[in-house]
Amino acid sequence: MPAQDFARAEQLGFEQCARAMQQLLRNAPPGWAFVLLVAWEPIGPRPLLIWLAAAAVLWLLCQLQLHRILARGAQRERDANALALAAVLDGASWGLCAWAVAGHSPVLDAWLIILMCGVGAISATAYLTHLRAYAWQLGAYWLPLAASTAWQGAPAWQLTAGSLLFYVLLFWLMRPVSARLIEGLRLQIDNERMAQQLRENLERKAHEAATDALTGLANRRSLDQLLDAWLQRPPTQEGLAVLMLDIDHFKAVNDRHGHGVGDATLKTFAERVRAQLRSSDQCARYGGEEFCVLLPGATHEKALEIAERLRAAVASQPLLSEPLVDNTVSVGLAWMAEGDDAATLLQRADAALYEAKRSGRNRVVAA
Numbered sequence: 488m489p490a491q492d493f494a495r496a497e498q499l500g501f502e503q504c505a506r507a508m509q510q511l512l513r514n515a516p517p518g519w520a521f522v523l524l525v526a527w528e529p530i531g532p533r534p535l536l537i538w539l540a541a542a543a544v545l546w547l548l549c550q551l552q553l554h555r556i557l558a559r560g561a562q563r564e565r566d567a568n569a570l571a572l573a574a575v576l577d578g579a580s581w582g583l584c585a586w587a588v589a590g591h592s593p594v595l596d597a598w599l600i601i602l603m604c605g606v607g608a609i610s611a612t613a614y615l616t617h618l619r620a621y622a623w624q625l626g627a628y629w630l631p632l633a634a635s636t637a638w639q640g641a642p643a644w645q646l647t648a649g650s651l652l653f654y655v656l657l658f659w660l661m662r663p664v665s666a667r668l669i670e671g672l673r674l675q676i677d678n679e680r681m682a683q684q685l686r687e688n689l690e691r692k693a694h695e696a697a698t699d700a701l702t703g704l705a706n707r708r709s710l711d712q713l714l715d716a717w718l719q720r721p722p723t724q725e726g727l728a729v730l731m732l733d734i735d736h737f738k739a740v741n742d743r744h745g746h747g748v749g750d751a752t753l754k755t756f757a758e759r760v761r762a763q764l765r766s767s768d769q770c771a772r773y774g775g776e777e778f779c780v781l782l783p784g785a786t787h788e789k790a791l792e793i794a795e796r797l798r799a800a801v802a803s804q805p806l807l808s809e810p811l812v813d814n815t816v817s818v819g820l821a822w823m824a825e826g827d828d829a830a831t832l833l834q835r836a837d838a839a840l841y842e843a844k845r846s847g848r849n850r851v852v853a854a
């Protein structure tokens with residue numbers, strides 16, 4: 488995992504670098520204006536305008552290259568060379584400035600070195616999370632300066648050597664900072680992954696704690712909570728009907744066919760009951776072969792109709808065909824009355840169920 492996280496952090500750093508380069512490019516035109524301001528008099532318009540045109544073209548190509556990289560999702564593996572090219576275009580637009588300006592006068596050279604070092608330092612902020620591109624930028628930036636001053640002798644070569652020293656030092660100092668940034672991104676990814684795992688674990692545990700493992704229905708604990716929540720709501724006109732369902736002679740299924748078939752029967756029973764209900768109705772396994780259904784908003788007639796429908800759905804078709812299990816179900820029905828708490832309501836439904844069993848099973852009895 489950590490190795491993957493590291494690769495992901497480098498990828499994030501790569502994306503950030505591409506975006507930061509886009510922002511950095513917005514600062515170039517004021518820099519160009521500064522060059523025109525200090526060099527117009529001593530050099531004259533021609534070389535400056537030629538440089539400006541070239542710089543603008545390179546700047547535009549760099550923008551297009553960055554746009555292309557970001558538009559297709561900036562993948563470090565795939566786009567590293569493309570970003571290096573963008574960095575070269577960025578660097579060269581300033582490198583050509585040095586080509587045009589260096590060696591005319593000591594004062595202008597002093598301005599130039601301030602500009603070159605300043606642009607190098609400002610650019611560093613954008614390239615911090617992907618230093619490889621920065622190396623390309625600095626190279627493209629410095630080489631035209633070196634080429635233009637190589638044969639001019641002092642003080643021009645001092646400008647070349649001084650700026651090289653500055654860039655090497657800057658690059659060297661940036662390495663640990665960049666490594667710390669990538670490490671920070673890696674930790675952030677690591678934390679996000681752990682938080683996600685924790686969230687998933689919590690959700691799974693919460694689901695397990697509320698669900699009956701065999702049937703997938705809500706369990707008794709969850710039903711009690713639902714019922715409590717319902718009873719604590721502010722009073723409304725909406726009523727609540729509770730059905731208690733108990734499979735008739737279920738013990739015989741276990742005794743005759745074993746627990747495995749008993750479990751399969753419980754599952755089929757749960758599915759059949761669930762299929763008869765609306766999604767707003769709640770169905771829970773109350774324990775053993777006893778199930779409970781909450782019907783919010785059901786009128787007395789409607790609740791009786793649903794209870795009868797459930798009974799008929801079980802009686803009309805065997806629960807299992809191989810081996811044949813064709814047990815029926817008894818249903819006790821109770822409606823919420825004023826002052827009821829969860830226990831009283833369930834007791835009334837249970838008493839009605841008992842009456843259904845006592846009076847012959849496979850029937851619905853209302854409390």
Ligand SMILES: Nc1nc2c(ncn2[C@@H]2O[C@H](COP(=O)(O)OP(=O)(O)OP(=O)(O)O)[C@@H](O)[C@H]2O)c(=O)[nH]1
Pocket residue numbers: 701733734735736737738739741745746747748749750753774775776844848
């Ligand atoms: N296979 C299986 N059996 C269960 C499970 N939970 C409870 N039982 C069985 O369900 C049976 C319940 O039997 P009883 O309470 O005697 O009732 P019954 O045979 O259904 O008879 P009546 O309810 O009176 O119609 C017992 O044999 C329990 O062992 C379960 O999760 N799986």
